[in-house]
Structures are given as C-alpha cells and as structure tokens.
Amino acid sequence: MSLTLCDLLRARARAEPEREAMAVSGTGTLSFGAWEQRSTAVAAGLLRRGVLPGERIGLVFGNADWLEYAVAFFGVLKAGAVAVPFSDQLGRADLEARLAHCGATLVLRPGELPTAEGEPAPPGAGDLAQILYTSGTTGRPKGVAATHGNLAHGWGGRRRPFAHSRHLAHAFPIGTNAGQWMLANAIGAHPAVVTLGRFTPGRFARMIEQYRAGTVFLVPTMAIELLAAGAHTRSDLSSVLLLGSAAAPLPGRIAAELTTAFPKATIANYYTSTEAAPAQTVMLYDPRRPASVGRPATGGEVRIATATGEPLPAHTTGEVWMRSPTATRSYYGDDAGTGEVFRDGWIRMGDLGYLDDDGYLHLVDRESDVIKSGAHKVSTLHVEEAVYQHPDVVEAAAVGLPHPALGTAVAVAVVGAVDHTGLRAFLQDRLAPQEMPLHLVTLDSLPRNHGGKVDKRALREVFR
Structure with a gap:
C-alpha cells in the first residue's frame, strides 16, 4: 500500500505527539500532535460545509502564516479536496486568473479555517492532492497537478533525512515548489523546520544562530544578499553542516564564497522543477565542476535528448529530460500541454544542457x-x-x-x-x-x- 503525506503525519503524531514539527521564528511552533488534530478538525469543517472530493480549494497565505498554512493544507488533503497554494504577495488579477483556471470553489486565508468534529476517510495515493502554479517567468503560468502518491514518494523510510540537525532553516515562500518541499521535510525529515516571516540577510543569519541549525536551504538570490550584506560575519553560522541552494542555478563564484561564509558546511545545489518533482539532481560543490548541477538523486534519471526524446551522446548540447521515480505530474486542464512535456515517465525540463563523461549535468540555458x-x-x-x-x-x-x-x-x-x-x-x-x-x-x-x-x-x- 502506497503512503500519503496524511499517513506520514498521522504516524509521527502518534509516535511523537509533543515533538516540534515546525516553527516560525518569533511567532510560534507547531507540534506533530497539534498539527494532526487541528488539520483533522479543518477537514471535518470543510466536509460540513459541503466540500466534495476533488474540489479545488485555494490557500492564500503569507510567510508569517506558515504554521496555519500547514494546518490548512493538510485539512484540505484530509477532506479529499485538492490544495492550490498561493503566496499572499501574488497580485489580485493573477490570483483571480489562477483560481478561475483551476475552478476553485473556496479560498482559505489566515483566520478563516472552518473546524468541526469528525474523522474524515483518508485519501488514496492515486487521488489528486495539489495544483501548484509555475512561476511564469518565461511564459504563461501553468497549474501542475500532483497526486498524493507523487507528493509522498521517498518519505517514510527508516532513516530520516538530515539526521545531523535538530533544526532545518529555510526562507522559501508559500506557493512554490521549494516551499512545498520544506512542508514535506517537516513531516518526513529528522529536524524541525524553522522559517521566518520576512527574509532579510541579517534576520536569516540570526535565526540560524539562534536555532543552531545544522541544515539550511535558500535560493541563490538569498545567498547573494546574505554575502553582499556581510551577515555571515555578524552571526555564528558554524552549526551549519549542509547548505542547499534550490529553485535557480547557483553561480560558481557565489558557491565558492559560501564555502567561506559557512566554514563547516557542504554546499549542495539542487535542480528540479515543479513539473519534474520529486525527480532531481544534486551537486555537492566541486571547484572542478563549478557550474554543474550534479547527477540524478532520489531514484530518478537524466538524459540529454532531441525534442522527440532521442538520446544524445556526452558533451552534446540538447534538451534536458528527467525521469520521475514515481507517477509523474501533469498540467491541470491541459491535455495538449501535458502531452508535450510529460512522456512515458520522462519530463521535458525546458532547459538546454549536456552531460559530461561522468554523468554530471551542465545547464547551457533555458531554451526560451x-x-x-x-x-x-x-x-x-x-x-x-x-x-x-x-x-x-x-x-x-x-x-x-x-x-x-x-x-x-x-x-x-x-x-x-x-x-x-x-x-x-x-x-x-x-x-x-x-x-x-x-x-x-x-x-x-x-x-x-x-x-x-x-x-x-x-x-x-x-x-x-
């Protein structure tokens, strides 16, 4: 039987009800027991309001609301509905367009979560769980649909990731693929996940020092701001043993400077997309390959191919394709687009690149x-x-x-x-x-x- 994130949360709540799962620096914490109980109450409240299986529900939250968002997200999933996360920084017209596109029947915001008594029936691994919209930086944003099984793939093993840490610090926004990855980490990884309401280099560095975070995740922009502001010189960052960068290519010079700013940390660059997750490549910073984004991880595969999927040899530039280790995602309401991008378990990344003789992926550019x-x-x-x-x-x-x-x-x-x-x-x-x-x-x-x-x-x- 395939597990879902709801199954994983229930299991951790039973085993470690008082253990801290998430925290927002200076705001509060959420234990596994409270997360399970509160999200179940929200699911029951949604069902009492008449929400039906498969209905799309928009979730509009700010970064200071991560704890309530986590409760709302799992409440929607437990009710059998489909969560559609958005940042509250999204413009009104863009938000309304996305809500109309997915046919959302309800929008939840902070302080608006319905609750009731009851124990909803658990969703199945093949049921639709989430629609996440792409950034739209190179074209029209698309709604990427994922099943419960896709979201939970790779979690639930005996060894929990990042066991070297008591806390994992990040500043990823709600409504992004990286943010959803942190939500899954809060359930499946060893450390408690801590974030902050608004990113500034100084606040982020002080949060790392306060929690003695052993694992840190950020996007290249944040790394650049942190280095430029010299925040690493004013806070003790020696607790960090792994620093991961995601969501965009990490410039080689910045990666090199991070090794100085975080003297004990391994610098890792993660490459995936909203469409390809959970497939990804991981690159531990290597001065011999400063621009590489690494080799496949989590059971996925990578190849360089033509537009029709024909493999190309090493050192030949072509389209980057990634193979998912589980059921692939799809474009919601867009069969033609799904057929263009998702093929027989492979996903066209929209990037051009090449593989070297050792199988390391090097990006050349976004195709567009x-x-x-x-x-x-x-x-x-x-x-x-x-x-x-x-x-x-x-x-x-x-x-x-x-x-x-x-x-x-x-x-x-x-x-x-x-x-x-x-x-x-x-x-x-x-x-x-x-x-x-x-x-x-x-x-x-x-x-x-x-x-x-x-x-x-x-x-x-x-x-x-």
Whole structure:
C-alpha cells in the first residue's frame, strides 16, 4: 500500500505527539500532535460545509502564516479536496486568473479555517492532492497537478533525512515548489523546520544562530544578499553542516564564497522543477565542476535528448529530460500541454544542457532564454557566469533585446558599483565577441517574482 503525506503525519503524531514539527521564528511552533488534530478538525469543517472530493480549494497565505498554512493544507488533503497554494504577495488579477483556471470553489486565508468534529476517510495515493502554479517567468503560468502518491514518494523510510540537525532553516515562500518541499521535510525529515516571516540577510543569519541549525536551504538570490550584506560575519553560522541552494542555478563564484561564509558546511545545489518533482539532481560543490548541477538523486534519471526524446551522446548540447521515480505530474486542464512535456515517465525540463563523461549535468540555458545573435546562439547563463566573476558585481542577469542587424543582442543588468567601461574590458578575455553585452545597465535590484527567480520578461521591459 502506497503512503500519503496524511499517513506520514498521522504516524509521527502518534509516535511523537509533543515533538516540534515546525516553527516560525518569533511567532510560534507547531507540534506533530497539534498539527494532526487541528488539520483533522479543518477537514471535518470543510466536509460540513459541503466540500466534495476533488474540489479545488485555494490557500492564500503569507510567510508569517506558515504554521496555519500547514494546518490548512493538510485539512484540505484530509477532506479529499485538492490544495492550490498561493503566496499572499501574488497580485489580485493573477490570483483571480489562477483560481478561475483551476475552478476553485473556496479560498482559505489566515483566520478563516472552518473546524468541526469528525474523522474524515483518508485519501488514496492515486487521488489528486495539489495544483501548484509555475512561476511564469518565461511564459504563461501553468497549474501542475500532483497526486498524493507523487507528493509522498521517498518519505517514510527508516532513516530520516538530515539526521545531523535538530533544526532545518529555510526562507522559501508559500506557493512554490521549494516551499512545498520544506512542508514535506517537516513531516518526513529528522529536524524541525524553522522559517521566518520576512527574509532579510541579517534576520536569516540570526535565526540560524539562534536555532543552531545544522541544515539550511535558500535560493541563490538569498545567498547573494546574505554575502553582499556581510551577515555571515555578524552571526555564528558554524552549526551549519549542509547548505542547499534550490529553485535557480547557483553561480560558481557565489558557491565558492559560501564555502567561506559557512566554514563547516557542504554546499549542495539542487535542480528540479515543479513539473519534474520529486525527480532531481544534486551537486555537492566541486571547484572542478563549478557550474554543474550534479547527477540524478532520489531514484530518478537524466538524459540529454532531441525534442522527440532521442538520446544524445556526452558533451552534446540538447534538451534536458528527467525521469520521475514515481507517477509523474501533469498540467491541470491541459491535455495538449501535458502531452508535450510529460512522456512515458520522462519530463521535458525546458532547459538546454549536456552531460559530461561522468554523468554530471551542465545547464547551457533555458531554451526560451537562448539569444540568437546573428549566426550564433548565446547562453545567458554563460554570460552571467562571466559577469559574476567581476569582484564588484553583486548580481547579474542577461537577456536578449531586438537588434536591427543581429536579430537579437545581448543585454546585461548588474547590481553593484560597477564601472561599465571597466566591466566590458574585464569581459573581453572571458566572452566571445557575439557574447559581449551590447547594452549594460546598473539597477538597485533585479526584478524577481515572489519565488525569488529573476523575471526576465520584466527585465526586458526595464531595458525598453
């Protein structure tokens, strides 16, 4: 019999009812026993209100509401309904469009959770559990549907992950794939999961010190901000033995600097997508392969192939495909899109890359971000890696802009006190002529979505 996250929560609540499962720094904690009891009451309350199996229920919560969100999410699942998580930072029009797309019949917010007495029937592993919307940084956001079995895959074994830690610290937003991964960690991993209501480098570093967190997860943006602010020099981060970066590529220079900021930590880069989870690759930082995102983990597979799925040899750039170790996800209400991306257990990642002789995956670019400049194809990731090597660059992002002769030209936005003439001279020996930025701009910050990814569509508008 396949387990569900509801099964796992029930088992931990019975075995360790008083044990802390989650905490929001400065706000409160949630034990396994309370999580189980409160979410069961919410499920009963939803059923009393007439919620039927398979109904989609929107969950709109802020990062300060992680504990109540955790209760609401499991209340929806236990009621047999489908949870559709959103950050409260999402714009009203975008939220309404997503709710309409999935046909949500109810929206829950902090302080609005119904409760009642009762013990709902448990959902099955093949039942739909969650619809999570993609970030939409490269196109229209899509609702990715996952079953209970997909969400629970890999959890429930005898050895709980991250056993070296009493606390796992993160700052991932609600409504993201990384945030949902932390929710599963709170049930299936050894440490209690702690987060904070609003990320700032100083607050995050102080939280790590306060909880003596042995495991830390962040997105590259947060790592860059933490290093730039020098927060690691004002807090004791020596408890951290594993620092994981997820949700976007981690620049090689930043990974190297993190090894100094977290002197006892192994730096790990995780690569997956909302569509591919739980398949992923993991890369422990290696100066010999600073830009690699690693090899497959959690029973999945990776291959480089053509658009039709034909495998390509090592060192040949092609589409990145990942194979799920369990039932794959799908696009909700989009059979055509599902057929394009999900094929026989394999998922097209939308990235271009290659495998080296040892099977390590190297990303070249998002397929939609590749700049076709004249007769050349330019990788924005390669351009960004070169720009990041300049010591005065704090952040960088490259995009393509229309050009009357080349078709598309390279444009780079940087954050930091960088002289443009000096930066161009610095890049002369690091980039080919077609890779050199024709446009340079310095910004106070890069435009990002609520998940921390650079919004390249918004960045193009900045240049325009």
